[in-house]
Amino acid sequence: MAFDITRARAAYPALGEGFRHFDAAAGSLVAEPVARAVHAVHTGAVANRSDAFAPGRRALEIVAEARRAVADLLGADPAGVMFGSSATSLTYLIARTVAASWQPGDEVVVSRLDHDSNVRPWVQLAAERGATVRWAEFDPATGQLPTEQYRALIGERTRVVAVTAASNAIGTRPDVPAIAALAHAAGALVYVDGVHATPHQPTDVAALGADFYVTSAYKWSGPHLAACAADPVLLETLHPLKLRPSSDAVPERFELGTPSFASLAGVTAAVEHLATLDPAATGSRRERLLTSLAAVRDYEAGLFTGLVDGLAGIDGVTLCPAPDDRCPTVSFRLGAQHPAATSAMLGDQGICAFAGDYYAWEYFQTMGLRDSGGAVRAGIYHYTTADDVEVLLEALRTAAKAAR
Ligand SMILES: Cc1ncc(COP(=O)(O)O)c(C=O)c1O
Structure with a gap:
């Protein structure tokens, strides 16, 4: 069954504030229950x-x-x-x-x-x-x-x-x-x-x-x-x-x-x-969790492919290499811009995405990126929409064009 994103989002009163959240890897919004x-x-x-x-x-x-x-x-x-x-x-x-x-x-x-x-x-x-x-x-x-x-x-x-x-x-x-x-x-x-x-x-x-x-x-x-x-x-x-x-x-x-x-x-x-994220899930709570989180995984994977493809298509965006089969989290830089500046630029548009090393200290040190600000992280969560992804991509496209 297709993941019901409208139903999923209804459980998060904070979404009513209208921010575009790509920051759940640092802490998700809290569900109403x-x-x-x-x-x-x-x-x-x-x-x-x-x-x-x-x-x-x-x-x-x-x-x-x-x-x-x-x-x-x-x-x-x-x-x-x-x-x-x-x-x-x-x-x-x-x-x-x-x-x-x-x-x-x-x-x-x-x-x-x-x-x-x-x-x-x-x-x-x-x-x-x-x-x-x-x-x-x-x-x-x-x-x-x-x-x-x-x-x-x-x-x-x-x-x-x-x-x-x-x-x-x-x-x-x-x-x-x-x-x-x-x-x-x-x-x-x-x-x-x-x-x-x-x-x-x-x-x-x-x-x-x-x-x-x-x-x-x-x-x-x-x-x-x-x-x-x-x-x-x-x-x-x-x-x-x-x-x-x-x-x-x-x-x-x-x-x-x-x-x-x-x-x-x-x-x-x-x-x-x-356990309720897939309303069609039945059985014990454990069984409903397995079904619901499999539905979440598939929903998030679909959005994530669009996000990564979109990022890769922006001239000036550099992605941190990662395997295709992964959790829906991507790190990138926008041209020569400091990641903190990219994060603040997105923040000014109501888009929440962290910059830095997110305490993945050894990773960014090994990549040689830590001292110069790490990267910007965009993560998909089960309340992210295709529209959120498009808004993020469009903000980055505009910024990339302006920097050229
Ligand atoms: C992969 C991973 N491990 C550990 C932690 C630390 O979690 P806590 O804040 O509960 O100590 C985080 C927090 O961002 C994390 O992303």
Whole structure:
């Protein structure tokens, strides 16, 4: 069934302001049911967690529901879903916990395609523990992260392989299952950054081979809160620093302090919202999520082809190379213009597109673009229209002509 874009957009009150949003990779707009769920917690009787009275039990149920919702989104076990304030803070926490057992000479593999939040924590912990960092390189000509190199990078001393499910700069989707198979054959853990990928396609953490999969709800229509899914049996073997009186149960032992119950209710509402994006989807919430996100993927891919072809057809636009099969995210420059100036020029026309390195620090450093401003990023989300794409392209065509 064709994706109903009018229906999808109706769920986002903020679209009424009329901006053209190509900035969802930095954070999407919030879906209305999410705002309602957050509001309901703030205006209802919700206490801190307690079995003793109803408002406390509500808090307990909000947390449990959010774990079930994220588990459905990712194909994970709710008992292994941990929440934190951001993907970055969760990755630091897990990296520090995992690295506690590293010995000098142990190794960790990171990639130059990743957002810095799945690079720096591992690099810094490796330095602290005397471990060696091994770098997976992307191909600058194609934007691919070749899998074959992992055969040489992974060895018997490898403890962790950290890799992204999709690049937030150019959309590349590495072959995570193949990389994970190589890691597991060597007894290493696989930490997958799913922050960019999650809203654009169905996710199955088991099929990916992810021992940890981290995602941020504010990238998929939800509140500013992140989750990481892992096997609870694995989590039982890990012991983060924690307060003495706080729960040592899994996954609570990984959650420091009192969580935002309002945001957790918003997470559940966001997952339920994603599950409704294809109104014809039937079955369990997991099944509806798989159907809806497949419809989103196909809709976004159609628009993205038009966007990339349109950009490639503008004399003066230079695209960062990337494979055809990728998340719908493209980075480019307009002639010799500084990317920040291009972003501001578009901003003046109500078009939202970020410029810079978007924390894909290693990517832009390797490309030799970081010091001169990175690039401009345009991403498709499931509320983007063909008209939005045409407006962006026309603004760039006009600017390119004026610069000639
Ligand atoms: C691919 C990727 N990983 C990680 C992050 C960091 O997420 P958070 O802001 O939740 O720490 C981002 C944010 O832009 C991202 O795009």
